[in-house]
Amino acid sequence: MRILDIREQTFPISSPIRNAYIDFSRMTLSLVAVVTDVVRDGRPVVGYGFNSNGRYGQGAMMRERFIPRVLEADLVDLLDETGDNLDPAAVWRAMMANEKPGGHGERSVAVGTIDMAVWDATAKVAGQPLFQLLADRYGTGEPDREVFVYAAGGYYYPGKDLTALQEEMRGYTDRGYTVVKMKIGGADLDTDRRRIESVLDVLEPGQRLAVDANGRFDRETALRYAEALAGYDLFWYEEPGDPLDFALQAEVAHAYQPPLATGENLFSVQDARNLIRYGGLRPDRDWLQFDCALSYGLVEYLRILDMLGEHGWSPARCIPHGGHQMSLNIAAGLGLGGNESYPDLFQPFGGFPDGVAVEGGYVTMPELPGIGFEGKRDLYSLMEQLGS
Numbered sequence: 217m218r219i220l221d222i223r224e225q226t227f228p229i230s231s232p233i234r235n236a237y238i239d240f241s242r243m244t245l246s247l248v249a250v251v252t253d254v255v256r257d258g259r260p261v262v263g264y265g266f267n268s269n270g271r272y273g274q275g276a277m278m279r280e281r282f283i284p285r286v287l288e289a290d291l292v293d294l295l296d297e298t299g300d301n302l303d304p305a306a307v308w309r310a311m312m313a314n315e316k317p318g319g320h321g322e323r324s325v326a327v328g329t330i331d332m333a334v335w336d337a338t339a340k341v342a343g344q345p346l347f348q349l350l351a352d353r354y355g356t357g358e359p360d361r362e363v364f365v366y367a368a369g370g371y372y373y374p375g376k377d378l379t380a381l382q383e384e385m386r387g388y389t390d391r392g393y394t395v396v397k398m399k400i401g402g403a404d405l406d407t408d409r410r411r412i413e414s415v416l417d418v419l420e421p422g423q424r425l426a427v428d429a430n431g432r433f434d435r436e437t438a439l440r441y442a443e444a445l446a447g448y449d450l451f452w453y454e455e456p457g458d459p460l461d462f463a464l465q466a467e468v469a470h471a472y473q474p475p476l477a478t479g480e481n482l483f484s485v486q487d488a489r490n491l492i493r494y495g496g497l498r499p500d501r502d503w504l505q506f507d508c509a510l511s512y513g514l515v516e517y518l519r520i521l522d523m524l525g526e527h528g529w530s531p532a533r534c535i536p537h538g539g540h541q542m543s544l545n546i547a548a549g550l551g552l553g554g555n556e557s558y559p560d561l562f563q564p565f566g567g568f569p570d571g572v573a574v575e576g577g578y579v580t581m582p583e584l585p586g587i588g589f590e591g592k593r594d595l596y597s598l599m600e601q602l603g604s
Contacts, residue, residue: 217300217341218291220260221251222283222330225602226273227266229562233371236401236432238270245565246273246326249603250333252302254341262603263337264589267329268509268538269562270480274326282311282326301341304334308515317486324483324512331513332542332587340586346542347581350549354518362578363547364554366426366451367391368539369561370398370415378414385415385425388559392574395424395451397556401432405444412448428454431481435464442472452477452503460487466496477503480537483511485519492527499529503553507537514546521550539566541587548581564594 225247231240250263267274286294289310296303311327339346351359367388370381381398388396398415400408415425427450433441438456445453452475457464459481469476476497482488488506491497497504504524508517521531532553536543539558547555557574558566569582569591584591589599 217252217254217295217302219250219286219294219302220253221249222278222286222333223249223251223602224273224275224278224283226275227565227598229269229565231561233373233561234402235371235399235428235430237430240269243269244273245269245271246275246278246329247598247602248278248329248333249599250330250337251603252337252341256340256343261337261340262599263333263335263340263586264599264603265329265332265334265336265509265542266540266565267325268507268540269558269565270537271322271325271510274322274329277323277326278330281315281323282330285313286310286330302334302338304331304338304513305515307331307334308513312512320482320484320487320511324516325510328509328511328513328516331515332509335514335542336586336589343585345581345584346545346587347548350546355550359548359581360551361548361581363544363581364535364577365393365544365557365574365579366395366397366535366554366577367393367559368397368428368556369558370396370411371561372399372402378411381411382414382418384560386418389419389423391559392576393557393559394422394577395426397426397428397451397454399430400427400441401429401437405437405441408441409444412445416448424449424451426451426454426477428477429456431455431458433457435467438464438468439471442468446472446474450474454478454505455480462491462494462496465491466494469496469498469502475501475503477505477535480505480507480510482506485516485523488520489523489527492524492529499527499533502533504529504534505537505556506534507543508546509538509540509542514542517546541568541589541592544568544579544581545587564592564598567592
């Protein structure tokens with residue numbers, strides 16, 4: 217087999233919402249198609265991938281460096297030992313040829329997006345759902361058919377009052393979610409406390425709230441919020457300070473005994489290792505949110521999981537950022553703690569295949585080849601145009 221082409225198209229996912237740090241008025245993402253010469257059911261196998269929200273599309277970088285390296289590589293160097301399928305690690309090495317270490321920023325998004333499409337193609341050629349392929353190769357062979365998911369939302373929005381925030385969160389719990397997440401840090405503490413309390417007022421027993429500051433706070437503000445949040449019994453307090461300020465993270469962990477969450481803006485195994493070494497996080501309660509689509513892909517994410525095991529962390533403490541089906545498959549195949557979900561935002565790229573419902577905070581994985589994009593009609597209609 218061989219890769220015939222790799223294509224990218226940039227799509228807007230703009231919205232008037234904002235978090236504590238950025239607005240989404242001009243947000244974009246890259247959609248990638250990896251076209252192979254393998255035919256299944258009379259059609260060429262095409263793998264698809266896209267990057268998570270919050271980081272912009274990376275088409276220029278892909279076309280300048282990473283796509284040409286793969287297409288120019290010797291065919292034998294990209295295949296597994298059978299010669300009948302791709303070796304995603306080999307494709308990854310081809311993309312990263314002649315790249316210096318360090319600087320894990322926008323290039324990690326470009327590589328991670330192509331990597332997602334490569335894994336989708338690989339699983340399709342193997343005739344398996346990606347979660348089963350991962351369980352067979354790297355797990356126990358028995359995937360978790362039911363995966364915990366939480367609903368992310370609660371953004372700041374022009375004219376959005378407390379009643380509208382309550383209605384949004386009630387809409388998520390009505391659809392079966394047991395954990396919902398909202399943004400903080402885009403207003404003063406007193407306003408955010410009123411927002412938090414308004415959401416807690418509409419949650420029922422067994423339902424929990426997580427809050428996300430998106431790295432906005434300095435030391436004084438992060439600790440002031442920690443003191444104020446400690447009495448709310450939150451599911452977690454997410455990313456209080458700059459993602460690379462491990463000393464601040466450790467200080468917050470010392471001051472705030474309930475669970476913390478962070479990691480979505482760390483894009484390499486090296487940065488993830490430094491977080492574990494120096495961030496003061498506690499493997500019995502805290503959550504790690506590394507997102508393969510932003511951090512060089514699943515090839516790198518597997519290295520992160522190996523590193524976490526060496527430091528005594530269970531993969532069950534990982535709930536990736538991004539809300540995409542790639543991480544959902546990883547969670548099912550490798551025993552992660554769950555996955556983020558955007559029920560109403562960033563469509564059609566967020567959400568699950570058609571007919572997959574949330575029940576008691578969990579979704580049941582559908583038996584679809586690859587990542588399962590073909591099962592989401594509105595999303596696949598865009599993908600099919602790029603891949604055909």
